[in-house]
Amino acid sequence: MTDTTRPGSVVTLTPNPSLDHTVEVPVLQVGEVQRTSAALVEAGGKGVNVARVLAKHGHRTTAILPAGADAQRMIGLLEPQKVKTFPVPIAGSIRTNIAVVEEDGTTTKLNEPGATLSEQELRALLTAVGDHLEPRPAWLVAAGSLPAGVPDDLYARVAALAVQANVPVALDTSGPALAAAIGAGATVIKPNLEELEEILGRDLVTVGDVIDAGRDLRAKGTKELLVSMGGHGALLITQEGAWWAGGPPLVPRSTVGAGDCTLSGYLHATGSPDQRLATAVAWGRAACLLPGTTVPSPDQTRACADAVRVVADPDPLQAVKDVAS
């Protein structure tokens, strides 16, 4: 896969950003005092992660996020990574998340709820998004959990703004925020299998179940469905068809942010749906091999591309978790 055109500019919205601390221990012992490796501190939040990895792959990226007195910390972490921060000032502070990674890759995440946004701060955030849609970026990505005080329909409103401005929009969130947004006309959503089951209120056992889910979502206005399944690869359901992609088992160093890289790969890739899915999976795999939420470089994502296998029209009767075999 080669890039023949300059990667497009991407604007991301992260309503609930974080300062992510990652520490490594051999085995986590609950209730004990343990020494950890020195904490790796990174700018976090799903939209921020997407901006970071896309910036590393040549995209001009702007990360819109609410930030209080600690905004400078976030800006300082993102600036060297060529991500332009657009802080929307709030009274609260950016939350701290802690990920504990064990030797075997098991990751325990402790996430703070984050700042509470006032009605006025929320409007300022939406206005910032609206302003950034005017120059018509290649993508608007709205991702992550919603902070307290923000109504569930935030992503629905964001998607509606993007549709109105004729800007493709990708959503990566879960629960009520995702459920409220499926009718808003998003170009692509990227839930994992559990998140998709939750919003649909039914179990998705077979590939056919996921294909049906994609058809249902399309009828409601969401065009493409990218379902990440961790070690079981990913499924893509669009109007043109269904594809599965995955690769041989790997030992993850940290799965934090891997889903964000999967979505980023999908947005970065141009070409046919199967190529875009293959790129998505390769980027997610590359992210798993790196500690914390460190994002992969073009060399690292390219190195993972060869191991990825794509299956067009996977058997609908097959269990989703068996397509890999």
Added chain:
Amino acid sequence: MTDLITPELVALDLVATDKADATRQLAKKLQAAGRVTDLEGFLADVAAREAQMATGMPGGIGLPHARSEHVTVPTLGLARVPGGVDFGAPDGPATLVFLIAAPAGGGSEHLTILAALARRLVRPAFRQTIIDAADEAAVASYVQSEVGS
């Protein structure tokens, strides 16, 4: 390239009755500098933007801004308002007012200025340096060096 801000675009001790008045006084400076061609037309564009969403920010900042066909070059006007003027921020009146004016066809230029300013305004030292600056020239050269390049 024309500087974003020059000493003529800075007001050190502005007294304003409200945000419309503060904006008008700053806009007149932009007009005098030849950067705004039609004062009333430009003010209407700023008011339209302000009506969508108050531009007051925490920390005593007012940030009226607009893309407008009445603007010739990207411009930043700045006023210190020691008595304060309400820009709708939750924590009180604005004592620093930045007026961002960008040409209508400027694409994302006005966002670039807005973003550069937003990133610096969260830094208390940036605001303090402007408040402590001795004269218009000192304010203009500092802000130009931080935001304009």
